[in-house]
Amino acid sequence: MTQTLPVLPAVAEHYCDQRGYPDGVAFMDGQYLPMSEAKISVLDWGFLHSDATYDTVHVWNGRFFRLDLHLDRFFRGMERLRMRIPYDRETIESILRNCVALSGHKSSYVEMICTRGSSPTFSRDPRQAENRFIAFAVPFGSVANKEQLERGLHVAISETVRIPPKSIDPSIKNYHWLDLVKGLFDAYDMGAETALILDANGHIAEGPGFNVFVVKDGSLRTPAFGVLPGITRRTVFDLCSEIGLSATAADISRTEIKAADEVFITSTAGGIMPVTRIDDAPIASGHVGFITRQLMDLYWQKHDEPAWSSVVDYPCL
Numbered sequence: 398m399t400q401t402l403p404v405l406p407a408v409a410e411h412y413c414d415q416r417g418y419p420d421g422v423a424f425m426d427g428q429y430l431p432m433s434e435a436k437i438s439v440l441d442w443g444f445l446h447s448d449a450t451y452d453t454v455h456v457w458n459g460r461f462f463r464l465d466l467h468l469d470r471f472f473r474g475m476e477r478l479r480m481r482i483p484y485d486r487e488t489i490e491s492i493l494r495n496c497v498a499l500s501g502h503k504s505s506y507v508e509m510i511c512t513r514g515s516s517p518t519f520s521r522d523p524r525q526a527e528n529r530f531i532a533f534a535v536p537f538g539s540v541a542n543k544e545q546l547e548r549g550l551h552v553a554i555s556e557t558v559r560i561p562p563k564s565i566d567p568s569i570k571n572y573h574w575l576d577l578v579k580g581l582f583d584a585y586d587m588g589a590e591t592a593l594i595l596d597a598n599g600h601i602a603e604g605p606g607f608n609v610f611v612v613k614d615g616s617l618r619t620p621a622f623g624v625l626p627g628i629t630r631r632t633v634f635d636l637c638s639e640i641g642l643s644a645t646a647a648d649i650s651r652t653e654i655k656a657a658d659e660v661f662i663t664s665t666a667g668g669i670m671p672v673t674r675i676d677d678a679p680i681a682s683g684h685v686g687f688i689t690r691q692l693m694d695l696y697w698q699k700h701d702e703p704a705w706s707s708v709v710d711y712p713c714l
C-alpha cells in the first residue's frame with residue numbers, strides 16, 4: 398500500500414518566497430512541516446521504549462552521498478524489527494529529497510526514522526501498534542568542528558561496555574545510547590572531547606555515532622564485533638581497495654590503539670575524522686597521519702562523483 402503525499406499548503410506556499418527553512422523541514426503523518434512543528438506523542442513507543450530504528454544520510458554541495466546504502470540499511474532494520482510503513486523505497490527516497498529541497502540547504506543532515514508508534518487501544522502488544530515514519534532534513538552538523546578536523550580529536554577510552562549484540566542487534570541502527578552517553582560523560586571528566594567504549598571482551602568497540610580505525614605499518618583495522626556497520630566505515634574499505642591499502646575488520650585492544658601509527662573515526666556526521674590523542678598520550682607524533690589525510694581528501698572528492706552521489710533538485714533556488 399503506497400500513499401500519495403500531500404504537501405502542507407503553508408509550506409508549499411511560502412516555500413519559493415522565503416527560499417527555504419533555516420532550521421530544516423520534517424515529514425510526518427503525511428505532511429511536510431517546518432522543523433519546529435515536528436512533534437510526536439509521548440505515548441509513542443519510540444520515545445517510551447526506544448523501540449525504533451533510523452538512518453542518517455548527508456547531502457553535500459547539493460548531492461546525496463551513497464543514499465542507496467542508507468536506504469538498504471533502514472529497510473533491513475525495519476524488517477528485522479517487524480515494522481511496517483505505508484511507503485515503499487521510492488516514496489521514501491522522494492520524501493527525503495523533498496525535505497532537503499524544501500529546506501533549501503545544500504549541505505544537510507537527513508534522518509529517516511521508524512518508531513513502533515502506539516496502539517489505538519492502548520494494548521501492550523507491539524503487534525497492535527501503528528508504526529510511524531518520520532523524516533527530516535536539517536543543516537549539516539559534524540562530530541568534529543573545523544579546528545578538531547585540523548589538529549585531530551582528543552578521545553578518551555571509557556570502561557563502559559557497549560550493549561552486547563545478543564541483546565540488541567547492532568546492525569539495526571538504534572537509539573540505545575545510554576552506554577554511549579555514559580562514555581561521553583566519562584570522556585568529558587577525563588578532559589577529552591569524545592569517547593570510545595568497549596565490547597564485552599574489553600576490546601575497542603565504537604563511540605557515540607561513529608566507528609573507529611587504526612593504521613599500523615600501512616594497514617588499516619576496525620573492530621568487527623558488536624558495532625554498527627557504518628556506511629562511512631564501508632566507504633573506507635571501498636576507498637582502501639581503490640588505492641591498494643589493506644583494511645580488515647578484527648579486534649583492537651586498548652594497547653594496540655594507543656600504539657597505532659594513526660587513528661581516525663568515521664560517521665555520516667563528519668566523514669573521516671582524525672584522532673591525535675587518546676587518554677593522556679599522543680598517537681605517534683600527535684599529528685594527523687598521512688593515510689588519514691589521504692582518505693579524508695578522497696572521501697570528499699567522491700561526493701561529486703555520480704557513482705557515489707546523486708543530485709538534489711531544488712526547484713526554487
Ligand SMILES: *Cc1c(COP(=O)(O)O)cnc(C)c1O
Binds near residue numbers: 453570604607628
Ligand atoms: C550511525 C552510527 C555509526 C556510523 O555509521 P555511518 O553509517 O558511518 O554514519 C557508528 N556507530 C553507531 C552506534 C551509529 O549509530
